Amino acid sequence: MIQRRKPSRSKEKPKQALTKSQLPRRAPAVIALMEMGVNDYGEIAYATGLTVADVKEIDAAEDRKIRRLATQGTPAGTYLPLNKPVRCPTCNGMVTMAPCVACDRRWDETSVEAPVN
Numbered sequence: 001m002i003q004r005r006k007p008s009r010s011k012e013k014p015k016q017a018l019t020k021s022q023l024p025r026r027a028p029a030v031i032a033l034m035e036m037g038v039n040d041y042g043e044i045a046y047a048t049g050l051t052v053a054d055v056k057e058i059d060a061a062e063d064r065k066i067r068r069l070a071t072q073g074t075p076a077g078t079y080l081p082l083n084k085p086v087r088c089p090t091c092n093g094m095v096t097m098a099p100c101v102a103c104d105r106r107w108d109e110t111s112v113e114a115p116v117n
């Protein structure tokens with residue numbers, strides 16, 4: 001079978017939505033933000049560089065890998081870099097990583113367990 005490539009008019013690739021296989025790779029940051037208490041899909045999408053639809057899909061956790069991530073939560077000491085800073089709902093600071101490093105440290109110092117939502 002001969003495979004024909006579509007002729008492309010410009011060198012620039014059109015911005016494509018993430019494929020399903022790419023979602024699990026971006027899911028940890030989304031889940032970490034949700035664990036921080038950021039519940040606004042738009043804000044999560046903005047912070048992670050995903051679309052609101054992607055965030056919704058990750059939150060639905062239909063993918064097995066994503067579901068496992070969501071169940072286990074973000075491992076202690078793991079910080080996911082964000083594309084754009086967001087305001088931490090707990091300490092009100094702008095964070096560029098999720099979960100919030102400042103809040104994590106505070107919990108370490110006082111040895112108080114992280115609040116569960």
Ligand SMILES: [Zn+2]
Nearest residue numbers: 088091100103
């Ligand atoms: Zn914080």
